[in-house]
Amino acid sequence: MMDNLLKFSIDETLKQGADHAECTLTKRIKWELNVSGKEITLLRTTDGRQLTIKAIKDQKKGSVSTDKLNEEHIKQVISNLISNCESSKTDDCYAISPMEKANFIGNAIEPDKEGMYNLLVNYLQEVKEKYPLILMEPCIWTHISEEKQYANSNGAEFNSIDGTYEFEAAMTAVDGNNTSSFNFTGFLRNNLDQGILECGSLDTILKELQGQIHTQSLGDKFEGTIILTPDVLQSIMWMYVNNFLSDGNLISGTSPFKDKLNKQVASKSLTFMSNPLDPELSYGYHITKDGFIAENQTIIENGILKSYLLTLEGSNKTKLPRGKNHGDAFNIKEGQQSIDDLIKSTDRGILLGRFSGGRPSSNGDFSGVAKNSYYIENGEIKYPLSEVMISGNLIEMFKNIDAISKERINFGNALMPWISCSGITISG
Amino acid sequence: MFNTKQYLSELSKYMELKIQENRNLNITLINGTVVTNTTSMTGGVSARAYESGSWGFSSSSHLDDSSIRYVINTAKANAEFLDQRLQKNRPFFQTNDFSFSKSFATTKIRLSQKQILDYLNELDAYILMKYPNLTERSISIRCLDMDKSLMTSHGNTLDSLLCRSIIFITLTVDDGDNPIALYQVYGGRGQFEDNFTSPEELFPEIDKLYDELIKKSQGIYASAGLKECILDSDLAGILAHEAIGHTVEADLVLAGSVAGPNINKQVASPLITLKDFAYEYNGETCPIPIYIDDEGTEASDVTIIDKGILKNFMHSKESALHFGVEPQGNGRAYEYSDEPLIRMRNTAILPGTSKLEDMIASVEDGYYLTRTNNGQADSTSEFMFGITMGYEIKSGRIARAIKDTTISGIAFDVLQSVTMVSDEMSWSCAGMCGKKQPIPVGMGGPAIKCNLKIGGR
Numbered sequence: 012m013m014d015n016l017l018k019f020s021i022d023e024t025l026k027q028g029a030d031h032a033e034c035t036l037t038k039r040i041k042w043e044l045n046v047s048g049k050e051i052t053l054l055r056t057t058d059g060r061q062l063t064i065k066a067i068k069d070q071k072k073g074s075v076s077t078d079k080l081n082e083e084h085i086k087q088v089i090s091n092l093i094s095n096c097e098s099s100k101t102d103d104c105y106a107i108s109p110m111e112k113a114n115f116i117g118n119a120i121e122p123d124k125e126g127m128y129n130l131l132v133n134y135l136q137e138v139k140e141k142y143p144l145i146l147m148e149p150c151i152w153t154h155i156s157e158e159k160q161y162a163n164s165n166g167a168e169f170n171s172i173d174g175t176y177e178f179e180a181a182m183t184a185v186d187g188n189n190t191s192s193f194n195f196t197g198f199l200r201n202n203l204d205q206g207i208l209e210c211g212s213l214d215t216i217l218k219e220l221q222g223q224i225h226t227q228s229l230g231d232k233f234e235g236t237i238i239l240t241p242d243v244l245q246s247i248m249w250m251y252v253n254n255f256l257s258d259g260n261l262i263s264g265t266s267p268f269k270d271k272l273n274k275q276v277a278s279k280s281l282t283f284m285s286n287p288l289d290p291e292l293s294y295g296y297h298i299t300k301d302g303f304i305a306e307n308q309t310i311i312e313n314g315i316l317k318s319y320l321l322t323l324e325g326s327n328k329t330k331l332p333r334g335k336n337h338g339d340a341f342n343i344k345e346g347q348q349s350i351d352d353l354i355k356s357t358d359r360g361i362l363l364g365r366f367s368g369g370r371p372s373s374n375g376d377f378s379g380v381a382k383n384s385y386y387i388e389n390g391e392i393k394y395p396l397s398e399v400m401i402s403g404n405l406i407e408m409f410k411n412i413d414a415i416s417k418e419r420i421n422f423g424n425a426l427m428p429w430i431s432c433s434g435i436t437i438s439g
Numbered sequence: 440m441f442n443t444k445q446y447l448s449e450l451s452k453y454m455e456l457k458i459q460e461n462r463n464l465n466i467t468l469i470n471g472t473v474v475t476n477t478t479s480m481t482g483g484v485s486a487r488a489y490e491s492g493s494w495g496f497s498s499s500s501h502l503d504d505s506s507i508r509y510v511i512n513t514a515k516a517n518a519e520f521l522d523q524r525l526q527k528n529r530p531f532f533q534t535n536d537f538s539f540s541k542s543f544a545t546t547k548i549r550l551s552q553k554q555i556l557d558y559l560n561e562l563d564a565y566i567l568m569k570y571p572n573l574t575e576r577s578i579s580i581r582c583l584d585m586d587k588s589l590m591t592s593h594g595n596t597l598d599s600l601l602c603r604s605i606i607f608i609t610l611t612v613d614d615g616d617n618p619i620a621l622y623q624v625y626g627g628r629g630q631f632e633d634n635f636t637s638p639e640e641l642f643p644e645i646d647k648l649y650d651e652l653i654k655k656s657q658g659i660y661a662s663a664g665l666k667e668c669i670l671d672s673d674l675a676g677i678l679a680h681e682a683i684g685h686t687v688e689a690d691l692v693l694a695g696s697v698a699g700p701n702i703n704k705q706v707a708s709p710l711i712t713l714k715d716f717a718y719e720y721n722g723e724t725c726p727i728p729i730y731i732d733d734e735g736t737e738a739s740d741v742t743i744i745d746k747g748i749l750k751n752f753m754h755s756k757e758s759a760l761h762f763g764v765e766p767q768g769n770g771r772a773y774e775y776s777d778e779p780l781i782r783m784r785n786t787a788i789l790p791g792t793s794k795l796e797d798m799i800a801s802v803e804d805g806y807y808l809t810r811t812n813n814g815q816a817d818s819t820s821e822f823m824f825g826i827t828m829g830y831e832i833k834s835g836r837i838a839r840a841i842k843d844t845t846i847s848g849i850a851f852d853v854l855q856s857v858t859m860v861s862d863e864m865s866w867s868c869a870g871m872c873g874k875k876q877p878i879p880v881g882m883g884g885p886a887i888k889c890n891l892k893i894g895g896r
Binding site for chain 2 (some may be wrong): 047048050051052053054055056057058059060061063071072073074075076077078079080083088091092094095096097099100102104105128146147148149151180183184185189191192193232258259262263264265301328367368369370372373374376378379380382398400402438439
């Protein structure tokens, strides 16, 4: 049932002259423990509400967000919103979603505070014993309870309540005056059934960091192979999605994928999905940002582009199909070979732990520094690297996939394997 | 704003109480289409309590008497939750009674959002009319007001309105094979009316941007490797912030940053003096002036590197106590719901005595790098910046433009290689620094001549 505030906001927006209105009311409560160094330092609790109203008048749009939720203020805010619409530009692509209604209730809506505290204490003790050189800054262990209500003037009404435990940590290894590069990782869960160190790639990252205090530079430049680890693959898939598959570059026409639907864009071994309803994932969602019931979707299947991640307006603008969801919950299908096989079949290359670089250019060219990475030669990991730059093109990289591992890491909001790609310039 | 002083008696021995509202305006045009036209207000009340080494924080977007009391009590309860379990028994902080009030609101008549959008539409129309060959033009305005009222349990207060308004213009052209883009940022501290008067004032800047874009589109890829480079002032500023500044934030020092063991050692050329300014440089207000930080500490300048010697870290009250020094106002928080973290304010390398033209003339084979779009730092002081505009230098002369590339290096090694520092200073404040929370920062510097690694083909 629609919150009265949402109904009031929709009605008031229409009353003040909008043709269409869309409102989202989000209530977010956090219970968060923070670690600095090796000790718990802060317990932080936040309680926030935010109302976002979008209006379309004469095919001109505007939106406003506020967390002052009294009716008097909302009326004033809507008045400003209507003025903003009127001053905007007409565009036939502006629209709101059609009428649908649904309710969703997730898991872990209330935090198990003592459970969280105890798991964190255990984690810190385990790290102290197993990886004594590790320092964390920051390490954050949060429970987020979120209720989201969406309504629009077409009669759509959604309500979703969910809770998630989220862990994120940035860490370095320090031995006397020597320090490693920092690395970071995290995961999401909807229960406390496992210890923190057992989740995601955390244990591997910590172990590797201790061995990355003393590094070597490459002293060479060559074209070789990079093996993308699951952590770095997550960030690279976000670059890929933002550059080629989302509203911005598709609307402007600069995305190289704008006319590539149902065409080969990557290696046949790549199947890439966005599955917010995947039961294997702890984090997902049921309502898209543009007011539809979310569905799972295959973006690339056996290297063929099957869908974009366009919003309703992006779809109207580009005349390309709307995405069934707004991305995230990424899943890359596993391959046939083991991680060891990927390494053994690499003549010269690097195992890429983290990529420090800017946004790729719109055609996919990228360059940046390989962090927390290892040099591979003749099928063996030789040593951890420092000051190595890599450059290439995202599209070409995924066309030149040599192999995908059968092992994957479940981060709670993503399922990622290791992927080996050739044709990358490596210098250091 | 609520009068926070009425709650002074309810605070525990060390607490901060803050009421804050951030107001954002965000309009983006891409090829004339309004893709974003939003305003947002995020505000509420927060409290942070310290109990013998443990912190408790609470915030609420609901702002009335009962929610303020709720937040105060919850912050205390959160600190006690940890203190009962951890029992660190650490001392409390020194008090201070410095209070301050400052507003950077415009005194001009406020424009409506329609008038601001009209301003952007005129810029867009100019670009379309003059440069129809562009494949994409993007214009964004980002305005931020941070309106806060802070009180600590010592009774010192801050009332401030800090404002920033910036316009980003990105132009894209096709070089025959690929799209080539270049952007520039205009504006800075102050509300829109104080930074932008008429669209025509930006037309010459747009023309300059276009000229550089064309040079870039006809340019070459840089040659990868260790090179002698002149970093223009924007890049020197981001080097100061990213490559050095983060490594000397005391929380990262305690987490193992390479700066820790190097205090009072020579880490840079004697030509380098690097400071984090609180609110003023050379009699001029800095881009992000901080007079009291979000812990209630009176702000003063931090000399980080003095003639090449690493002198000081940046501190919160807690880290200052740990290191046995005085805090200087680096405890900053972005929204009402954020706790103070050690952040930079206005970080800059100080100017030297060389002329830019002499610096370029002194390079036989290298690069003059002028613009960046981002930068990242590391605990090892290894840094990476994206370079979006630059030129070859051949036999002391500017030659061909280069396409997008990346530079990297070990910050202390790069600063030790500095042999010339220009005599001009310029500031930018378009950046948002990320570290659990985003926050606006100022960065500044002269041009510097140094050696670093450039990525290329």
